[in-house]
Amino acid sequence: MEKRQIKFYAKGSNAAAIHALPGHFATSNSHINYYIDITSLKTRINEAKEVAKVLASRFTSHITVDTIVCMDGTEVIGAFLSEEMERRNILSTINQHKTVYVVSPEFNSNSQMIFRDNIKPAIAGKHVLLLLATTTTGATIQRALECVRYYGGNAVGVASVFSTLEEIEGFPIESVFEEDDIPGYAAYQPGNCPFCQKGHKLDAMVNGFGYSKL
Numbered sequence: 001m002e003k004r005q006i007k008f009y010a011k012g013s014n015a016a017a018i019h020a021l022p023g024h025f026a027t028s029n030s031h032i033n034y035y036i037d038i039t040s041l042k043t044r045i046n047e048a049k050e051v052a053k054v055l056a057s058r059f060t061s062h063i064t065v066d067t068i069v070c071m072d073g074t075e076v077i078g079a080f081l082s083e084e085m086e087r088r089n090i091l092s093t094i095n096q097h098k099t100v101y102v103v104s105p106e107f108n109s110n111s112q113m114i115f116r117d118n119i120k121p122a123i124a125g126k127h128v129l130l131l132l133a134t135t136t137t138g139a140t141i142q143r144a145l146e147c148v149r150y151y152g153g154n155a156v157g158v159a160s161v162f163s164t165l166e167e168i169e170g171f172p173i174e175s176v177f178e179e180d181d182i183p184g185y186a187a188y189q190p191g192n193c194p195f196c197q198k199g200h201k202l203d204a205m206v207n208g209f210g211y212s213k214l
């Protein structure tokens, strides 16, 4: 299925591209007609750095970030993003070490996002920026924002490499790729999916980490 991939470049950069694979895919909350593959942006240093640069440019220096919470395997981008933000004087103010934490949540057996005791100090009382790979319905962001609040964190922003949404709970979602970068992209509620209605089987289950063929 990899051969049918179509490459799309970011508006803000010729060095960052995503691969989109047409088909019938299920995310945890929706069915989509393109699987958005950002693997190389997450794993290749040059590309991760470029994505971080574009994302950092979307934030103005009046935002305060102490901690970047990386979802969907975005830690490499998260590390470069912290560096880029520092360069742009987006600095942590309340933490005494004057540096940014880059952490990832765990998920328990109920799929709830959790932070272990050793990570809690990076969340409690901190200005937290969420970083995601792809955002379709925003349900993952909502759960993550809720979790950050449970742990006493103050969510200040959301960044997603690809996003079909512009804002959630009053936060703008800063992204490198938007829905209109991928002509024809569509997301459906599982019960209202035209492919399912025509009896088409799913090609794969997908999430921010990748896909598993069915």
Ligand SMILES: [Zn+2]
Pocket (backbone or CB within 6 Å): 024, 031, 190, 193, 194, 195, 196, 197
């Ligand atoms: Zn479907």
